[in-house]
Amino acid sequence: xxxxxxxxxxxxxxxxxxxxxxxxxxxxxxxxxxxxxxxxxxxxxxxxxxxxxxxxxxxxxxxxxxxxxxxxxxxxxxxxxxxxxxxxxxxxxxxxxxxxxxxxxxxxxxxxxxxxxxxxxxxxxxxxxxxxxxxxxxxxxxxxxxxxxx
Amino acid sequence: xxxxxxxxxxxxxxxxxxxxxxxxxxxxxxxxxxxxxxxxxxxxxxxxxxxxxxxxxxxxxxxxxxxxxxxxxxxxxxxxxxxxxxxxxxxxxxxxxxxxxxxxxxxxxxxxxxxxxxxxxxxxxxxxxxxxxxxxxxx
Numbered sequence: 001x002x003x004x005x006x007x008x009x010x011x012x013x014x015x016x017x018x019x020x021x022x023x024x025x026x027x028x029x030x031x032x033x034x035x036x037x038x039x040x041x042x043x044x045x046x047x048x049x050x051x052x053x054x055x056x057x058x059x060x061x062x063x064x065x066x067x068x069x070x071x072x073x074x075x076x077x078x079x080x081x082x083x084x085x086x087x088x089x090x091x092x093x094x095x096x097x098x099x100x101x102x103x104x105x106x107x108x109x110x111x112x113x114x115x116x117x118x119x120x121x122x123x124x125x126x127x128x129x130x131x132x133x134x135x136x137x138x139x140x141x142x143x144x145x146x147x148x149x150x
Numbered sequence: 151x152x153x154x155x156x157x158x159x160x161x162x163x164x165x166x167x168x169x170x171x172x173x174x175x176x177x178x179x180x181x182x183x184x185x186x187x188x189x190x191x192x193x194x195x196x197x198x199x200x201x202x203x204x205x206x207x208x209x210x211x212x213x214x215x216x217x218x219x220x221x222x223x224x225x226x227x228x229x230x231x232x233x234x235x236x237x238x239x240x241x242x243x244x245x246x247x248x249x250x251x252x253x254x255x256x257x258x259x260x261x262x263x264x265x266x267x268x269x270x271x272x273x274x275x276x277x278x279x280x281x282x283x284x285x286x287x288x289x
Binding site: 030033034036037039042050051052056059074079082083085087088089 | 168175178179181182183184185208209212214216217219220221224226229230231235259
């Protein structure tokens with residue numbers, strides 16, 4: 001998801017456009033190093049992806065395909081994140097298609113006044129035959145604006 | 151990796167420590183993940199926004215928690231991994247990842263073990279709380 005307050009915020013039910021990316025051995029290895037893992041499952045030509053690896057797919061999204069939560073960057077927080085896998089996690093050589101959707105928006109009163117806004121973005125990852133292999137669910141928060149003192 | 155056949159509710163793994171956390175770790179994670187938010191590597195910018203220094207990406211300590219969890223219950227067995235971001239992590243922090251089995255259930259893939267996961271700072275503050283499902287008897 002993007003968070004451009006100047007662009008139109010995507011309403012609930014909005015889907016982005018699909019984009020394709022390939023699961024690469026070197027990228028998994030780099031990610032495993034950053035997560036300080038020496039698990040052999042993440043090494044070699046048959047490596048599987050670590051649980052949070054699909055976060056890397058966003059960097060291959062072409063401009064304009066992602067949904068926009070429309071939150072101000074300075075007030076944007078990542079509240080929760082979940083990854084679900086249908087069977088074994090994807091592995092090196094898989095070509096997946098990612099597509100985002102805004103599935104929920106809600107507001108809560110902030111602790112110091114104002115409104116906190118929430119947006120839930122689901123990203124579905126499908127294989128070349130269109131089967132769902134993984135789903136990411138992110139909850140993003142825009143903190144309440146500080147009261148302007150005059 | 152633990153022998154999954156022996157797991158029961160209440161079992162926990164030996165906690166694992168990461169750190170002290172360094173800026174280099176944050177940069178390494180930024181490159182690996184593609185999250186180039188400068189709040190995680192540009193001290194001037196982070197201080198300008200009211201922080202004492204740069205801080206770690208929430209998804210970075212989430213990935214460390216994933217390292218702990220998949221070493222414990224098997225990388226290939228993961229079916230669900232969920233986290234809540236609770237407190238920021240700073241350079242110099244020492245993180246402790248721990249986990250406890252909270253459920254053992256049957257699914258079409260066989261036994262699924264549900265664990266609660268926690269990544270705690272040396273101060274006792276919880277940085278990340280989470281839960282995960284592992285299909286421990288998948289063929």
